[in-house]
Amino acid sequence: MKSISIQKYFFLLLEVIVALAILILGYVFLKSWEGSKLFMVIVAIIWGVGSVAILFYVLNSIAETLPRKTRSIVLPVVFAGPALLLLLWFLILPTIRTFSLSFFNDTGRQFIGLTNYGNVFTDGVFWESFRNNIYWLVFGTSGSVGIGLLIAVLADKSRFENIYKALIFLPMAISFVGAGVIWKFIYAYKGEGANIVEIGLLNAIITGLGFKAQAWLQLPFWNNLLLIIIMVWLQTGYAMVILSSAIKGIPSSLIEAAKVDGATEFQVFRHIMIPEIMGTLITVSTTIVIFSLKLFDIVRVMTGGNFGTNVIANEFYLRQFTQGRTGEASALAILLLVAVVPVLLYNLRQFQGRKAFK
Amino acid sequence: MKRILTLILALMVFLMILGTTSCQKKDDMSKGSDKKVVTMAGPFTDNDAVKFEESIKAFEEETGIDIQYEGSKEFEASISVRIEGGNPPDIADFPQPGLLENFVKTGKVIDLSKTLDMTKVRNNYIQSWLDMGTMTGPDGPIMAGLWARVNLKGIVWYNKKAFDAAGYKVPTTWAELESLMEQIKSDGDAPWAIGIESGAATGWTATDWTEQLMLRTTSLENYDRWLTGDLKFDSPEVRTAIQTWSDIWFPEGNVYGGRKSIPTTSFGDSAKVLFEEPPKAWLHDQGNFIVSFFPEGLQPGVDYDFFNLPPVNDTYGAPLLVGGDIYAMFNDRPEVRQVMQYFASAQSIKTWLASGGVLAPQKDVDPNWLTNPVDRRLQELLKNAKALRFDGSDLMPGAVGAGSFWKEMTGYVSGSRTLDQAVKAIDASWPN
Numbered sequence: 001m002k003s004i005s006i007q008k009y010f011f012l013l014l015e016v017i018v019a020l021a022i023l024i025l026g027y028v029f030l031k032s033w034e035g036s037k038l039f040m041v042i043v044a045i046i047w048g049v050g051s052v053a054i055l056f057y058v059l060n061s062i063a064e065t066l067p068r069k070t071r072s073i074v075l076p077v078v079f080a081g082p083a084l085l086l087l088l089w090f091l092i093l094p095t096i097r098t099f100s101l102s103f104f105n106d107t108g109r110q111f112i113g114l115t116n117y118g119n120v121f122t123d124g125v126f127w128e129s130f131r132n133n134i135y136w137l138v139f140g141t142s143g144s145v146g147i148g149l150l151i152a153v154l155a156d157k158s159r160f161e162n163i164y165k166a167l168i169f170l171p172m173a174i175s176f177v178g179a180g181v182i183w184k185f186i187y188a189y190k191g192e193g194a195n196i197v198e199i200g201l202l203n204a205i206i207t208g209l210g211f212k213a214q215a216w217l218q219l220p221f222w223n224n225l226l227l228i229i230i231m232v233w234l235q236t237g238y239a240m241v242i243l244s245s246a247i248k249g250i251p252s253s254l255i256e257a258a259k260v261d262g263a264t265e266f267q268v269f270r271h272i273m274i275p276e277i278m279g280t281l282i283t284v285s286t287t288i289v290i291f292s293l294k295l296f297d298i299v300r301v302m303t304g305g306n307f308g309t310n311v312i313a314n315e316f317y318l319r320q321f322t323q324g325r326t327g328e329a330s331a332l333a334i335l336l337l338v339a340v341v342p343v344l345l346y347n348l349r350q351f352q353g354r355k356a357f358k
Numbered sequence: 359m360k361r362i363l364t365l366i367l368a369l370m371v372f373l374m375i376l377g378t379t380s381c382q383k384k385d386d387m388s389k390g391s392d393k394k395v396v397t398m399a400g401p402f403t404d405n406d407a408v409k410f411e412e413s414i415k416a417f418e419e420e421t422g423i424d425i426q427y428e429g430s431k432e433f434e435a436s437i438s439v440r441i442e443g444g445n446p447p448d449i450a451d452f453p454q455p456g457l458l459e460n461f462v463k464t465g466k467v468i469d470l471s472k473t474l475d476m477t478k479v480r481n482n483y484i485q486s487w488l489d490m491g492t493m494t495g496p497d498g499p500i501m502a503g504l505w506a507r508v509n510l511k512g513i514v515w516y517n518k519k520a521f522d523a524a525g526y527k528v529p530t531t532w533a534e535l536e537s538l539m540e541q542i543k544s545d546g547d548a549p550w551a552i553g554i555e556s557g558a559a560t561g562w563t564a565t566d567w568t569e570q571l572m573l574r575t576t577s578l579e580n581y582d583r584w585l586t587g588d589l590k591f592d593s594p595e596v597r598t599a600i601q602t603w604s605d606i607w608f609p610e611g612n613v614y615g616g617r618k619s620i621p622t623t624s625f626g627d628s629a630k631v632l633f634e635e636p637p638k639a640w641l642h643d644q645g646n647f648i649v650s651f652f653p654e655g656l657q658p659g660v661d662y663d664f665f666n667l668p669p670v671n672d673t674y675g676a677p678l679l680v681g682g683d684i685y686a687m688f689n690d691r692p693e694v695r696q697v698m699q700y701f702a703s704a705q706s707i708k709t710w711l712a713s714g715g716v717l718a719p720q721k722d723v724d725p726n727w728l729t730n731p732v733d734r735r736l737q738e739l740l741k742n743a744k745a746l747r748f749d750g751s752d753l754m755p756g757a758v759g760a761g762s763f764w765k766e767m768t769g770y771v772s773g774s775r776t777l778d779q780a781v782k783a784i785d786a787s788w789p790n
Contacts, residue, residue, distance in 0.1 A: 107464045124783070189622050191615020193548060195631075195638040215618040218772045304558040306621065306768045318558060321435035323756035324460040325789075 012061060019058045023051055055082075095337070102330035116331040126332070129310045133339075135224050136231070136292040136311065143232035144288050145281070148239025153269060155240075156247055165244065169237035176234065180301030183230050187216040187302075218307045227309060230298050235291065239284050246280035247273060279350060286347045293340050312336050394693040395424045399440065400451030400683070401433035405650050413710040417700050423693050434760070441466055446688035449697065452503065454752040455490065455684050456759050462493040462502045468687040469500035473695050479504070479702045482720045490748055491684060505719040506701045507710070508682035509645040510736050511749065512570035516641055517632045518663040526640070528665045535668050539612065542640050548614040551639035552607060553628030554621055554771060561764030563625045564603075564771060565751040566679070567643065571599040573677040574670040578745055585753050587788050591781040600770075600777060602670060607771065614639035621772045626651040633661070643667060645681055646736050650715045658714065658732040666739070677745035681752065682719065711737075755789050762787035 026047040033040050059078045063071055105112050120126050155164045171179065188200030192213065198204060203213040217223050250273060258268050274281070296313035299305055305314045312332055320329035402410045407429045414425050428447065430436050434457060440446055441461055452458040461467050470479070470491075480488065483505065493502040516528075524545070529535040539549040554563040572581050576595040583589040584596060591597075608617050614631055615623060626648075631638040633653050642648070649658070656662055669676040685701050687694060700706050704723035710716050711723070714730040717737050728734040740746075751759040762784045769775035775783075 106460075109464075123787075189619060191619025191623070193611060193614065193616045195547070196615055196619075215622060215772075218618060218621060218774070220774060300558055304560045306560055306765060307772055307774060314558075317435075318761065319757075321432075321438055322558065323761045324438065324457065325757055 008065075012065065015058050015061060019051075019054045022047075022054060026051060052082075098330045098333050101326060102334050104327055106324060106326045106328075108326060112327070116327040117335075120328055120331050120335070125310060125315055126312075128308060129305075129312045129315045132224055132309060132311050133293055133295070136228055136295050137289055139225060139228045140231045140235070140292040140295075141285055141288045143228065144235035145239045145243075145285050147232065148236045148284070149243050149281070151236070152240045152244035152247055153273070156244065165237075165240065168240055171234050172237040174234065176231075176297035177301050179230050179234055180298050184302060187226060189213060189215040189217070191215075217303050217309070220308055223303065223307055223309050227298055227302055230302075231292065231295065235288055239288065242280060242284050243277060246277040250276045282350050283347065286343050286350075289343050290340055293343070294336060312339075393422055393424055395426055396449065396691075396694050396697050397447040398425055398427045398449045398451065399433065399437060399447040400427065400429060401431070401453050402427070402451070403429040403431050409710045409713055409715070412713070413707050415709075417697075417706065421693075421696060423697060425697060441688070448689045448691070448694045449685055449687055449701075451506070451683050451685050453681070453683055454760070455493075455503070455748070456752050456754060456756055458503055458684055458686050459493050460756065461686070462495045462500065465496040466688065467493075467495065467500070467502050468690050469495070469502075470504065470687060470698065471501035473687065473690055474501075474699055474702065476501075478699070482702055482704075482722055484721065486746060487719050503684035503686040504698065504702050506683055506685050507707055507716045508680050508719045508740070509647045510717060510740055511566055511645040511679040511681055512573070512643070512667050512676070513646065513664045513736070514641050514643045514667050515629065515632070515648065515662055515664050517637050517661065518659070519661055520637050521640065521663075529668050530665075531668050532670045539606075543611050547637070548611060548639045549641055550606065550613045551628050551631050551642045552613050552620050553623030553625050554768065555624045559760070559764060560621065561766075561768035561771075562751065563644070564767035565759075565763050566645070566749065567603040568596070568599050568767070569747075569750040570643075570667055570679045571602045571670065572596065572750070573679060573745075573747060574667070574674055575599050575602060577674065578677060578747065581747055581750070585750050587754075587758075591784045597777065597781060600767075600781070604770075604777070617771065617773070621768050646717065646733070647715055649732075658730045663732060664736070675745070677747055678740065678743045679747055679749060680740070681749040757787055757789050758784060 026043075030040065030044055030047070033043075056079070060075075063074045063078050066074055101108055102116050103111060103113060151164070151168055155161045158164065174182070185199070186201045188198070189203060190196050190198050190200075190213075198207060198213050200213075200216075202216060207213050216226055219226075254272060254276075255268055258272055263271070294313050295311055296317065299309055299311050299314045300317070303309045305311070305318065313336060316329050316332040316336065319325040319332065407427065410427060410429075414427075417423070418425055434454070437446075437450055437452075437457075441450075446466065450458075458467070470476075479501075487505045488501075491501055491503045491505060492499055494500075495502070526538060526541065527534070529538050542549040552563070554561055556562055569581075572584060572595070575598050580589055580595050584591075589595060607613055607620065610616065613620060614628075625644070629642040629644065629648055629651060630653060632640065632642055633656065646664075649662070652662065666676055685698065687698050702720065704711070704718040704720035704727075707716060707718055708727050711718060711727045711733070712729050714728075714733055717733065717740055719740075723737065725734055725737060728737055751763050753759065754763065766775060766780040766783050770777060770780040
């Protein structure tokens with residue numbers, strides 16, 4: 001404290017003034033700007049990123065002038081504070097608002113207690129969506145993780161490992177909506193009767209084998225599985241890459257020792273690999289579980305929730321935005337959140353169990 | 359770190375100086391021209407958006423008001439977000455009056471009877487359009503919107519050249535329609551091209567068929583009772599209407615691709631088979647907007663034509679079914695009023711009428727503006743209508759009109775629901 005000269009305080013004050021000036025001037029400038037949009041975007045990016053950097057720098061220099069004890073309390077606040085504020089603003093507040101809206105009628109003005117939840121639970125659509133989400137959870141997660149693990153193990157140390165893995169990983173780059181469009185062509189059905197030509201890949205295979213063309217997306221139960229396949233196609237790459245790196249992290253001496261002791265390949269896999277990568281396996285699985293619970297895009301693009309393929313997220317969207325049933329939509333969103341939270345908590349506990357987070 | 363910081367600092371100061379100077383120039387310039395901006399949001403995209411832009415160009419040049427139109431295929435969803443978020447466009451264009459009514463209820467829509475020159479507006483519309491623009495807000499009924507563009511539904515399109523060449527005759531009664539279907543089937547083709555796929559809105563084509571057959575199999579009074587939920591879906595009247603179109607859709611050979619292909623065929627694509635050579639199907643029942651989905655280069659009145667879907671029962675005749683766009687105002691500024699006043703005149707869609715695909719609800723429409731002979735006949739039909747009703751599903755509460763009605767009809771067509779299950783499920787979804 002004593003060692004800091006007046007000159008340093010002067011510079012600190014100057015820093016604060018300059019930072020404030022940049023923040024305010026930049027805001028005023030952007031607000032009044034009426035010229036080229038591109039230029040404005042560039043300025044906004046430079047100003048935005050720059051201001052954040054300056055803000056952190058200035059706050060940090062202020063914190064550093066404080067006595068050591070206060071500093072250790074103030075510093076984390078300085079660096080984590082803004083992020084926490086944003087989290088509060090964009091995540092916590094909307095959640096609270098959704099929660100409160102779920103107790104009001106569709107205009108959000110009249111309190112109606114648990115009526116929305118009652119309506120949702122007595123509605124056949126909800127239970128159908130709920131059942132389908134369970135399908136997604138069970139088949140989607142086991143499919144993605146299972147196949148991902150299988151490929152990770154089998155491709156490990158094979159000659160063209162990188163090529164195989166790149167090919168499997170490629171679909172990850174496609175958005176769910178894009179994948180939906182692609183797979184729509186695979187499942188396409190043109191009908192039967194005079195003058196009909198099938199253009200769908202799956203129907204081409206089926207008719208080529210001498211069977212009748214099928215309206216795939218209208219087959220009860222199976223249409224759900226056909227949609228889940230799309231998610232597996234997209235997510236297997238993700239599971240594979242993470243699991244593969246975990247497998248590569250297993251000390252080779254461990255595996256060699258087991259082999260010297262006479263363990264078969266399968267025994268190595270079962271008793272060494274699996275326990276070693278358990279943490280990663282759980283993390284990957286829970287991530288995909290959450291994914292499958294909040295799944296929306298594929299169903300919306302492929303069937304719009306028709307033919308018994310609805311899921312909760314799609315039903316929530318339809319009610320809120322197409323039908324204007326805000327109360328019930330909020331109730332659905334809250335139920336979805338409630339379904340995801342235990343998985344999240346479990347995931348967090350897994351993380352805490354690891355040394356890196358202690 | 360410090361060096362980068364200095365660099366960013368210098369760059370920002372430089373940009374700002376550059377900006378403030380150019381800003382000042384801007385201010386000076388805008389004082390002279392005084393350009394006002396009115397923002398608009400609606401569902402017009404692609405071709406529709408181009409035609410709309412053209413139709414307002416003259417007005418923009420004359421008044422100096424810049425109407426910035428933002429079209430979205432997900433308009434129903436995005437408009438809720440914008441209005442709830444407190445950032446509504448100045449004017450929004452609703453294809454479903456029921457959706458507009460949601461915002462009227464919460465008091466977010468400006469009462470046009472207090473902001474526009476109502477004598478002009480009243481003189482330019484027949485009463486039923488004004489009635490359909492009046493909705494109840496928190497402080498009583500208000501004039502919530504202006505009808506600006508309408509579609510005529512319940513009309514059957516056909517490939518005129520091929521139709522005439524094949525020796526088919528336009529049916530004027532239901533019996534004639536049925537015998538025409540038999541004739542086409544015996545010639546080895548499917549009579550109808552039908553598709554109800556429309557993304558998350560799949561099924562709305564089936565609701566249009568239900569409405570036009572409600573109008574042809576029961577009284578107008580029953581139709582109105584049906585919209586308010588007074589007449590249940592599970593009533594003999596509604597069941598008869600649905601059954602009547604099912605008898606066209608479901609029997610083998612009646613529809614191109616068969617019953618199972620209807621829910622997976624897009625409504626816009628479905629009509630295209632009419633214009634293949636030779637045609638694979640012959641009849642397509644759809645609003646007049648469908649011509650913009652027809653293959654390009656077809657000549658109206660020569661390559662394609664329409665007939666009114668015949669009456670099923672002489673007692674009820676064939677009342678017209680219409681759909682359309684209603685414009686509502688969310689911000690009250692002089693220039694927004696000026697734009698809305700303009701939309702109350704058919705002048706506002708003059709060029710659109712000329713390029714085809716729309717009809718005007720306003721009285722001051724001059725039939726000569728319509729260069730397309732088919733549209734001119736449609737406009738005539740609309741003008742001389744004895745009985746006219748608005749698209750029922752668009753007037754029902756969203757939970758039914760944009761929800762269970764679509765969904766259950768889709769399930770019914772695909773065969774996963776019986777008619778009995780479908781009508782009961784729709785009734786159950788009606789909000790209390």
